[in-house]
Amino acid sequence: MSGAVETSSPRIAEAGHWGKDVRSDVHVIFEARESGGIEISLESRVAPYYGSAILRQAREVLDEIGVKHARVAIHDEGALPFVIAARIEAAARRVGLALGKRSLPEQHPLPAPSPKDRLRRSRLYLPGSEPKYYINAALHGPDAVILDLEDSVHRAEKDAARILVRNTLRAVDFGACERMVRINQLPLGLEDLAEVVGESPDLILIPKVERPEQVTEVDRMIGEIKARNGIIRPIWIMPILESALGIENATTIVTASENVAALTIGLEDYTADLGVVKTTEGRESQYARSRVVNAAHAAGVQAIDSAFGDVADMEALRRWGEASRAAGFEGMGCVHPGQIRVIHEAFAPSAAEVEKAQKVVAAFEEAQSKGLAVVSLGSKMIDPPVVQRALKLVERAKAMGVIS
Amino acid sequence: MSERVELAHNAVGRAVPTMVNGRPQIPFLGVGKYQPRGRKAAPLIYSNKDYPDSGDKRVADLETALRKCGLRDGMVISNHHHLRDGDQVALMALEAAARLGVKDLMWFPSASFPSQKSAIELMEKKVIHHIEGSMNGPLGDYCTQGKMRGMGVLRSHGGRYQAIQDGEVHIDVAVIAAPSADFFGNADGSHGKSACGSLGFALADSTYADRVIVVTDNLVPFPCVPWQIQGNNVDCVVEVESIGDPAKIVSGTTQITRSPDRLRIAELVAQFLRAAGIMKNGFSFQAGAGGIALAFVQYLKQMMKEDGVKARFVRGGSTKFLVELLREGLTDYILDGQTFDLDGVKSMANDARHVATSPFTSYNYHGKGNFASLVDAVVLGATEVDVNFNANVVTHSDGRLLHGIGGWQNCLFSGCSILALPSFRDRIPVIVDEVTTMTGPGEMIDVVVTERGIAINPRRTDLLDAVKGSKLPVRPIHDIQAEVEKICGGKPARPKLGDRPCAVVKWVDGTVLDTVWQVS
Numbered sequence: 001m002s003g004a005v006e007t008s009s010p011r012i013a014e015a016g017h018w019g020k021d022v023r024s025d026v027h028v029i030f031e032a033r034e035s036g037g038i039e040i041s042l043e044s045r046v047a048p049y050y051g052s053a054i055l056r057q058a059r060e061v062l063d064e065i066g067v068k069h070a071r072v073a074i075h076d077e078g079a080l081p082f083v084i085a086a087r088i089e090a091a092a093r094r095v096g097l098a099l100g101k102r103s104l105p106e107q108h109p110l111p112a113p114s115p116k117d118r119l120r121r122s123r124l125y126l127p128g129s130e131p132k133y134y135i136n137a138a139l140h141g142p143d144a145v146i147l148d149l150e151d152s153v154h155r156a157e158k159d160a161a162r163i164l165v166r167n168t169l170r171a172v173d174f175g176a177c178e179r180m181v182r183i184n185q186l187p188l189g190l191e192d193l194a195e196v197v198g199e200s201p202d203l204i205l206i207p208k209v210e211r212p213e214q215v216t217e218v219d220r221m222i223g224e225i226k227a228r229n230g231i232i233r234p235i236w237i238m239p240i241l242e243s244a245l246g247i248e249n250a251t252t253i254v255t256a257s258e259n260v261a262a263l264t265i266g267l268e269d270y271t272a273d274l275g276v277v278k279t280t281e282g283r284e285s286q287y288a289r290s291r292v293v294n295a296a297h298a299a300g301v302q303a304i305d306s307a308f309g310d311v312a313d314m315e316a317l318r319r320w321g322e323a324s325r326a327a328g329f330e331g332m333g334c335v336h337p338g339q340i341r342v343i344h345e346a347f348a349p350s351a352a353e354v355e356k357a358q359k360v361v362a363a364f365e366e367a368q369s370k371g372l373a374v375v376s377l378g379s380k381m382i383d384p385p386v387v388q389r390a391l392k393l394v395e396r397a398k399a400m401g402v403i404s
Numbered sequence: 405m406s407e408r409v410e411l412a413h414n415a416v417g418r419a420v421p422t423m424v425n426g427r428p429q430i431p432f433l434g435v436g437k438y439q440p441r442g443r444k445a446a447p448l449i450y451s452n453k454d455y456p457d458s459g460d461k462r463v464a465d466l467e468t469a470l471r472k473c474g475l476r477d478g479m480v481i482s483n484h485h486h487l488r489d490g491d492q493v494a495l496m497a498l499e500a501a502a503r504l505g506v507k508d509l510m511w512f513p514s515a516s517f518p519s520q521k522s523a524i525e526l527m528e529k530k531v532i533h534h535i536e537g538s539m540n541g542p543l544g545d546y547c548t549q550g551k552m553r554g555m556g557v558l559r560s561h562g563g564r565y566q567a568i569q570d571g572e573v574h575i576d577v578a579v580i581a582a583p584s585a586d587f588f589g590n591a592d593g594s595h596g597k598s599a600c601g602s603l604g605f606a607l608a609d610s611t612y613a614d615r616v617i618v619v620t621d622n623l624v625p626f627p628c629v630p631w632q633i634q635g636n637n638v639d640c641v642v643e644v645e646s647i648g649d650p651a652k653i654v655s656g657t658t659q660i661t662r663s664p665d666r667l668r669i670a671e672l673v674a675q676f677l678r679a680a681g682i683m684k685n686g687f688s689f690q691a692g693a694g695g696i697a698l699a700f701v702q703y704l705k706q707m708m709k710e711d712g713v714k715a716r717f718v719r720g721g722s723t724k725f726l727v728e729l730l731r732e733g734l735t736d737y738i739l740d741g742q743t744f745d746l747d748g749v750k751s752m753a754n755d756a757r758h759v760a761t762s763p764f765t766s767y768n769y770h771g772k773g774n775f776a777s778l779v780d781a782v783v784l785g786a787t788e789v790d791v792n793f794n795a796n797v798v799t800h801s802d803g804r805l806l807h808g809i810g811g812w813q814n815c816l817f818s819g820c821s822i823l824a825l826p827s828f829r830d831r832i833p834v835i836v837d838e839v840t841t842m843t844g845p846g847e848m849i850d851v852v853v854t855e856r857g858i859a860i861n862p863r864r865t866d867l868l869d870a871v872k873g874s875k876l877p878v879r880p881i882h883d884i885q886a887e888v889e890k891i892c893g894g895k896p897a898r899p900k901l902g903d904r905p906c907a908v909v910k911w912v913d914g915t916v917l918d919t920v921w922q923v924s
Binding site for chain 1: 665667896
């Protein structure tokens, strides 16, 4: 249970979740007061182990966000410290306090900056209001995690979710994963950027892009926040095309900024826009997906496929992934960790492909060393595009661990 | 329990009572250090002249049977737990005893279950004096709140057999629930509407108790075969409408965990067995019916198929997943101590390769060997493990008694004991500096597998060498502990435990390994 705040600030607000089925979250009832100092009550399933740590942390957070007088009731379900801080801050903001102030958890060292063309076979969706999924997400080995502020977050929870995602980017170890954030549609998405860009996400997904101006607006705001915070590492952009208009404008959207690293498609909304049924074969979206692939490759960026929603049907997922790779996509979304391995297998080149590519590369290298312009393999002459494709395939296969 | 309890420090430094429920105790001396002497206990000598030539030992009801068996104040009454949470016979017997006006019984079940929580009322009414046996849920809370008049005694399945056999516990009257029985008292567990599979936990009760009552809801004409319980040990047979709730005796379907983190743990365990060379032709393993253990079996099965490997035997707790291994020719035998689901029960009833075992054959430490030490690898759970690989399965970190020992301690004698655990639960780290209650000494625990990595006991240099060069995330246990403590925001505070013992944990040889303290 929770509730966001309407216009003029009330004296009491809540944030977070509690209940029998809630894990790793915390619920905070925040009552602003004029005097009397800080009064905190705590109920927690981990009270014997972390009760005093939680009380101490709550006081520190209140101090950092400049709250002097308040009554705070905390109902904890085993939340980790970065979640507790986010929920207290969200509740305080809902009563109109803590404006312009933040309580940031300890910074986990940032991973290496993300190369523009890095491997992006799988991106695991993590709902922006469900902290229990974050801490172990990287253990399942996706190429990226995507902290979602859009469809998986209720309208009334957007404010709290972006604080939680901000703290998550800062405190959670996502290992080798690229750290992505899906913001909301503009203009709400701009408020998301204001909260999260300072924590150096590696990539921002913009939903429902229909015009190139949407990309440039996001790009400009990211640039401003980066400059203000002295961030020099790249923050890439992946527009999501989810409508007929977006698909038609694919080319201008994907070229709207140098920072666009990939282009993707959202099939739920796209098929809804067309008024057709979304099938597991995907014939209804063949044109749109082909256009995304083509526009992306024309701009020299990656084409990434939609997520596959049926988490129980691994064989259908495998077929989808294999067809997707054959069509020119380099990865897709996943909504459950169990999908990651299947997706990685589907996007991996076959042994025969790798072997053939290695032969072509060897022939190319031999020709280079002999100063020959023409590459030949046995009795066959190899065209330059074939060489280029083989070089890329071998490089990718190495990155995927298919060959060493 | 108002008197002062003398404490002694045992070989693992734990303070344990020297006297429990009026009997002197031997503090744990170290694994394999205690030498038992003397002869086994034995029941009285009986004569056929006192039993009907017709073989018909039926009596009208349990009250009559208990009266006939001479149940009196202060006696020991026992039950088995093969009907698990569906059992109705134990309470039926205790309530019949209450109606007879008997007081101060020691209830000695092979395990208790939450559905038996009304035993608390019988303790309040002084019908039961105390319980020696696993206590979980409400009974565990009652015990750790210090409300029980005597001290709880927690034993492994093998330890319970050992205690009966060695005469530490003398059962006056055993009441054995039987899914099938004949009027002579022969009983079988794998047939009938309340079928539960094996009846192995009742073997010691049936052979060592002075008096034995068989209670069945499926009376068959003589002979009831196979007779896992032999009528020659039985005094009375009681027919009742129902011995239990079939839906709770076995689960219709046992569920594999769907948690991605737990699946990862299960897969790492299977990968470990493969990488360490334990998974090879003719090997054996045991895994329980928990979500991680079931998933482990599925991953291992896939690897066995890929590598063309067959097991000689697997140890149950059987489930449909073990039954599938048997049917698909991936194991020659299931040696089954208890049967968790319908597929397991049917398989035991119909397949001669699915063999019912007892704690005597598989777990008893005071014998001429047992099967547990022949098993190549076993996958177990725990509530806590410490940096010295000591583990706790009975209490939560706050000291509350939550689980029985089951076969856990006995299984530690396998070639490779593996604890498969999430590294933290609800912010509470599972790897601690020192376990709350020592249930298994670290020298017996070889590997701890968590979602964040695999810790191998430094004593097992052979295992460390065997997986060197593999892609497995093998890490020192301190590393995993430190990572989890960082995630959880520091070391957890240690809850303050009381200074009054309310139960003891026995080691497999009957010595006292640790104390469960009253929770304030």
